[in-house]
């Protein structure tokens with residue numbers, strides 16, 4: 001997975017073109033008509049601004065009658081007005097609808113991030129790519145997913161108008177035509193020069209912007225508010241923010257310089273072109289080869305042409321940048337997603353129906369992406385059907401990692417995990433997840449109703465929920481809530497949402513796990529935030545909760561795991577001791593030592609005395 005960056009596919013402009021229009025056809029095919037409508041109406045308007053002054057001069061020099069003069073001019077003005085209104089309407093239609101493909105891409109990205117394996121999600125490279133794809137590809141109006149439309153729309157108009165202008169100018173002298181094409185080519189090459197620089201360097205800016213976003217989001221995040229203030233971290237934030245800002249400024253200066261050099265060269269080519277054009281004009285006037293009407297036509301056409309060349313380059317720039325931005329969207333969409341095709345045979349399927357279940361780790365090793373050493377090392381153990389297993393060990397021993405390997409959130413780097421003797425590699429992640437009801441230390445409360453937070457479904461079974469609330473000791477609290485089970489939770493969406501304390505959240509998470517009623521229960525420090533009475537109550541009920549279920553229990557308080565059928569004592573991802581509480585105590589090893597230290601600590605009930613010893 002560390003090689004993820006190198007293996008990302010490069011998408012050419014043609015690939016991205018195909019991808020974008022594929023989405024347009026699925027979402028708003030009317031955008032194509034909008035582009036054609038805008039191109040035609042704007043070309044007509046551009047031509048109108050050339051024709052109108054030329055015609056006025058011609059009619060005046062021909063000394064046309066006033067009614068004729070008025071009729072022609074009014075007809076043209078009406079024509080321009082009608083075209084302007086039509087153009088405005090098509091433009092509004094196009095700009096409004098052009099959001100749809102971008103939104104569709106944003107949906108693709110969101111669906112994808114939920115469909116990829118947890119292991120891939122955890123990889124920092126994935127997080128960075130998602131960040132870049134959402135910011136540059138779909139995050140705002142000028143992100144690639146929408147800018148692609150603006151670029152194509154602008155270029156279609158530019159090309160159509162430029163063709164009309166080039167034909168008009170070439171009537172004067174084909175040499176000017178050649179010069180115009182030449183200066184256009186120089187401008188294009190200069191744009192390419194800038195684009196190459198941007199493609200090679202925009203990742204640096206993305207990383208700086210990502211850091212800046214992290215810093216600013218952290219500065220105002222409510223959950224950080226206490227620490228930031230109490231630990232006086234504002235100076236740290238300021239310093240990092242300032243350093244990052246300077247680096248961003250430096251990047252932007254480099255970008256401006258690169259763009260400036262390209263612009264200067266391009267402007268010089270334009271100067272040569274215009275100089276020649278006006279010199280040609282001067283000679284023609286001196287030689288009296290040109291009429292007043294032709295002079296006006298030449299002037300207006302040339303000035304329109306200059307403006308349009310700049311516009312053309314700008315639109316080309318928009319389109320190419322949009323393609324670079326779409327690259328990240330596509331690379332993110334390319335990430336492999338969880339396998340949804342089950343490899344299970346009928347026999348294995350039947351095996352998995354047997355309950356209670358057995359779990360076996362067979363020489364499992366796991367190394368986190370980018371980590372230099374393995375977190376779990378060649379670990380083998382078995383949980384028998386209906387057994388309650390405890391995982392104990394110091395912080396960082398690998399307990400949570402083991403539960404994640406068991407549930408299929410992480411895949412072993414080597415070795416096998418077997419459930420009812422079926423290798424988990426044969427199961428889809430969904431099949432594997434369905435077997436477990438976990439209670440994590442850091443589970444999340446969603447901005448849903450209380451009942452939905454327990455059932456994790458849109459239509460909860462309220463009768464069952466009340467029963468479970470009684471089991472976990474939350475029934476009194478919920479009965480007092482005005483909206484009871486329908487109470488909205490968190491204040492992210494509903495400002496009247498209810499907030500639970502740490503201990504209440506833990507009980508709620510237990511209720512969630514019990515509602516799922518999966519064959520294997522995993523409790524990762526489920527009592528850490530409970531008061532002693534609630535903790536005692538929970539242990540009393542624990543036997544009932546885990547009845548006829550295989551269960552895994554993680555706790556730092558060894559006295560709370562005594563009731564388990566088997567205890568694994570881990571250190572640095574390796575199994576050091578295993579057995580029942582009595583067996584481990586008789587061993588007088590690491591477990592017994594930690595247990596004795598802990599029991600002395602709890603018995604004296606005077607931590608200060610213990611620490612002073």
Ligand SMILES: Nc1ncnc2c1ncn2[C@@H]1O[C@H](COP(=O)(O)OP(=O)(O)OP(=O)(O)O)[C@@H](O)[C@H]1O
Nearest residue numbers: 122368369371375394395396397398399400401402
């Ligand atoms: N996402 C991750 N990426 C890289 N390393 C990780 C990741 N998660 C955990 N680790 C590392 O793996 C080791 C084991 O972590 P784990 O959370 O499994 O330990 P634990 O025994 O559950 O600890 P605790 O008792 O503190 O909860 C730690 O050294 C930790 O630094």
